[in-house]
Amino acid sequence: MKYAINAAQAPDAYGSCSQGTTAGRFVYTSGQLPVGPDGKTIVGASVATQTSRVIDIIEAILAEVGCSLSDVAQTTVYLARIEDFETMDEVFAQRFPQPAPSRSVVAVSALPLGALVEMDCVACR
Template sequence: MKKIIHTDEAPEAVGAYSQATTNGSLVFTAGQIPLTPDGELLDDEPIDVQARQCLDNLTAVLAEAGAEMSDVLKVSVFLDDIDDFAEMNDTYATYFDDEPPARSAVEVGSLPKGVGVEIEAIASVE
């Protein structure tokens, strides 16, 4: 059975989607952009700042679902410019322990609201 996950500690969904959904075993997050919970868009900030906000948002959504970053099985990272990969990766690495999840990182044509990065995750919850 699907359950909708919502927290005020991450930005509100701005369309026809949920912050995350779960079936009680897995949680699927929506892509998180560098938007603060109070609505400030960090699109002009360096990619490390943008990535940190995305990952902070993911952390909050996962917490609401009863998961932690250590429960993440797979991450997808969408970059506006693949040349930002190394800087994003340095920030990303600080959120995961010695056993990081599987990950894809790709350059895309453009991202919502002109941001430089969007990050989504799949985690285990039990």
């Protein structure tokens, strides 16, 4: 069975989805945007600040089900500007413990609310 995650410490999901779901030992987060508590205002103008905010939100969602960033097995990062890869990667490396999760990075033409970065992940409990 799958269950929705509703973490009080994270903004509501943007759009008609859950913040994340659990299915057995696996935890899946929806794509997280760098938004404030209202879920509609982008936090930070730089990709570094936005990446850090997205990871903060993912961390809160994972904590709701007893997980942490060290439980993340895979991430997908969406960048509005591929030239922001190195900056995003620096923040990613600082925040995710070793061994780092596997990762795909996808350049997109635009992200909701004008965000520079969006990220989702899969963790294992």
